Amino acid sequence: MTSLPLSANRAALLDQQAADSRPIWLVTPETLANGQFPQTVLNWAAANAYKGKAGQLLTLANEQGQISGALFGIEPADKDKSSEGRLIGGKLARLLPAGNWHIEGKADHAELFAVSFLLGGYQFNRYKKDASAEEQGSVSLYISGLSDLAETRRLADASAMTRDLINTPTSDMGPDALELAARNLATAYGAKFTAVIGDDLLKQNFPMIHAVGRASDTAPRLIDFTWGKDSDPKVTLVGKGVCFDTGGLDIKAASGMLLMKKDMGGAANVLGLARMIMDAKLPVRLRVLIPAVENSISGNAFRPSDILTSREGQTVEIGNTDAEGRLVLADALTLADEENPDLIIDMATLTGAARVALGPDLPPFYSHDEAFAAKVAEQAAAQSDPLWRMPLWAPYEAKLASKVADINNVTTDGFAGSVTAALFLSRFVKNAKVWGHFDIYGWTPVEKSAATVGGAAQGIRALYQVIKQRYV
Template sequence: MSTLIERQPGDRQSIAIETTDAAHYAATRRRLSAPQRRALADSGFAPTAGSVALLNDPAGKLVRVLVGVDAHDPLAALAALPGSLPEAHHYHLAAEGVLDDPLQAALGWALGAYQFNRYRQPRRAPARLAVSAADLRQLTPLVQATAQVRDLVNTPTEDMGPAQLAAAVKQTGKPYKAKLREWVGDELLKANFPTIHAVGRASHRAPRLIELSWGRNSDPRLVVIGKGVCFDTGGLNLKGGDGMRNMKKDMGGAAHAIALAGLIMQAKLRVRLTLLIPAVENAVAGNALRPGDVVTTRAGHTVEIDNTDAEGRLVLCDALAYAAEQKPSLIVDFATLTGAARVALGPDLPALFGNDEALTAGVLAAANAVGDPLWPLPLWRPYRRMLDSAVADFTNSGPSRHAGAITAALYLERFVPDGMPWLHLDTYAWNDSDRPGRPRGGEAMGLRAIFAFLRQRFQP
């Protein structure tokens, strides 16, 4: 059952949710009956973010819900309510509230209703919010795409390996008659994707490159790439227990790219879309990639392996080189690439890199408009020296702990030709704790921002 429903004209069963804050609380109280004001005072309600009061009529029937909010954070305003309000009713947002963006509040409600129930029964059914038909049409694809990212990331690797990731791509493209192509195992070597093969060859599950194609050849070509490392042990540079615990999420970039492709196709954007998912498991075995090995990439660059735990950029570089061969008008990649980005920006802010200032500015404006924040970091090219190698063209990582997110992006940039527009998102794809609308586990970060930008750029 969807947590967002269409509000019908004349619906008298829907219960109004009124939002308030300290600045407007006096006016809110004046709209209530005397018994409701007394009940509100007895409950200890204060107009602070997250506070809730259920108001009844004289017969004891629930007729109104009062919610304290931070008017500057509409996405969080209603996010806790689907799991706390009585599910026997459905609700709507009262016009008298203090939020300037009710659409964002409704989105927050839907995101707050999410539960990952593949391995257990739902705690309870979420309460439902009634919205206009137009709002429902606009919100439903975004809610479904976010849920898809969360579901893919939350699924353990045993059930979300490279083959299952390919199945998710196929399922996403099926309604739109998209074409699917795969290179699996040693086919990667024959087709000249050596770094994808090198990273994934030690797993009992074969590495692969998944390609989805959709759209008209006459439209501008857009390539979306997602890092699909289904589990990252670190390889021979083995992670410790804490660092390995949540590495099922290392395919979070792929989850974002798949969901974005679904949004693009559903919206019928005027693009010739190519989705590329290099899907591997970075495992340990006798044939695992070693520190000190040199790999020749698809683009012809030789790369010395400094650290086998810097594997994401290796699988992405072959995909980027292949993308560039298609001469697209734009390349976008998503990756859970570096811990350095999290140290710099924390868990909520994906790092955004771009090789064109106007392009980056457009993405940031779109991100701000839809409340899906990104933060720009520079492609500071003097830092390329940190990836110098004594035996190859460059290394995949370096000895310095400085500027790790930037040097990773600079590594990727070497595989994008000069003048070809490119965006790179270093995203966490994970919530460390439960917050309203942000349940612990997989998370879509930057998805709505990039889709809003693409929708402006490639309108149907």
């Protein structure tokens, strides 16, 4: 088995303006109408019915008929507070003709514009026979005023890795391949890597990870790597690595399985966030824990009404085998909590209820810590990386009661499914100073400015900034 390379990116950022660079003027309908453009440009815009609306590109030609520049519509300054408005540069990456370009003048939110440009150029084409034909040539852009180009590339590269992992089908991204991807990342940054595989999970007391994954032909495992100085604050990332979810014996409908390759989206996003942290050399002792399993069906699959004993010692009645993510996370969170870390962040494609409440583009997060939650909300807005706090509403924990065990893995009424899943997980975090749970979707169902349809990096740019500010 070999590590898969990153998919292609049509877009690149330049450290300095190229000699043959062509200008791009960022316009709005107002500035196009009132700006100091030559009459020939205005005539060409009128001939093409170009109004300078956000996301619209118009190429300009010289007297020889060669492309000499472009107009690109952005949101007016008083209307660009939305994520789409400030990430509009992603569209530019897909619309520009190949070659070297530069932004003429100053771009508002230059760092976000640059990140979005790289994010928008991402192409998952490794399974295309003739991928080069779709790449349309590469586009390089120079943007003046960027404070840290290495940081911009860091965020984009980590997000691309996350999207690659999610987009790759389970035939090439099962628990063993996810382990390899994590191992290669750990090795690249000098982290210490271990994995507990198969029946060793029972010997080392990870019974719920084993129970969920034992029905697959590929053995379940717990991926574990650490990086940084032991004397630095402990930051632990836990990611749900369910590489495919049939639902188990409570089997999903066929339509419900179509996107289940993305059920390891939590693990993919955690690895992307870990890459940012290690690449930036943040002063933390980082630990990454990923329970990697397939929730499959066979004669030894765990069953509804089974009672599992968790690593922490609590017994869990199985009300539904399709609520498996919280089971594997519980064992991993218990291990993370045993170190008394300063911060635990878990990420998981955990509940459909989160999508019913907030849709696919706005992941909910949960935390008891007010200061941490406020910083997450602040950076989600600042980085145009949407997240929305939801309540850990304690009275709903009673809905998880079991008559025969300490807790059930689901409720019986179906209400507040994302909240009750978070409450389930909270029972396994007792010692960490701060804990945050992020119930992400991990997928872009409709093309956006900085994202084509497919695997999504959600929340990790915001979380990176939170961690950076907390410990630097």
